Amino acid sequence: MDAASDLLIRTATNGDEPVLERFAAALQEFERPLDASLMSGVEMIAAGYVTEMLVEAATRGGLVLIAEIVGVPVGYAAAVVKDEDDATVRPEVRHYLYVTDAYVEPEHRGSGIVQALLARMEIRARELGVNRMLINALAGNQAARAAYRRFGFRDYTVDMQKTLI
Secondary structure (H helix, E strand, C coil): CCHHHHEEEEECCHHHHHHHHHHHHHHHHHHHHHCCCCCCHHHHHHCCHHHHHHHHHHHCCCEEEEEEECCEEEEEEEEEEEECCCCCCCHHHCEEEEEEEEEECHHHCCCCHHHHHHHHHHHHHHHCCCCCEEECCCCCCHHHHHHHHHHCCCCCCCCCCCCCC
16 A cells, blocks of 8 residues: 555544544643643543634634545644734734644654645645744654654744743
8 A cells, every 4th residue: 555645635524523532632642741731632632622623723714634544544633823922023924824733643654644734734824825834842752843844844932841830
């Protein structure tokens, strides 16, 4: 099987909530060892994360995509349109597409699926007349950071944290 030729990127529907919940929970569990402040994937799903993600995408000019290989979901990505509230940023680039989630099943990582998801996100951004895309990754998630850099993302800001509890 040639994963690239068998790959389909499609817009998620409400019927995709169970697979999105599974993927979002898996992403959360993957990131929890990198950030102790994160709730468990089960807690996150119980809190309505996927429903909120779908509503946010629908109401804020974004989208949620599913990656499939031969009809089997293997990943997803979600994004919303945001406006920069920093008055020091030029007005023409304040409107941007923020990629909130990107996840690919472990056995399919490194095969270009996240690149394909991000490429579809970029098409959406250009359709909306948005001049830039933003994405974040936990500092310890080197694989995600490398994948995003391969797509053309560059470091923009560096958030630092000091845990007080």
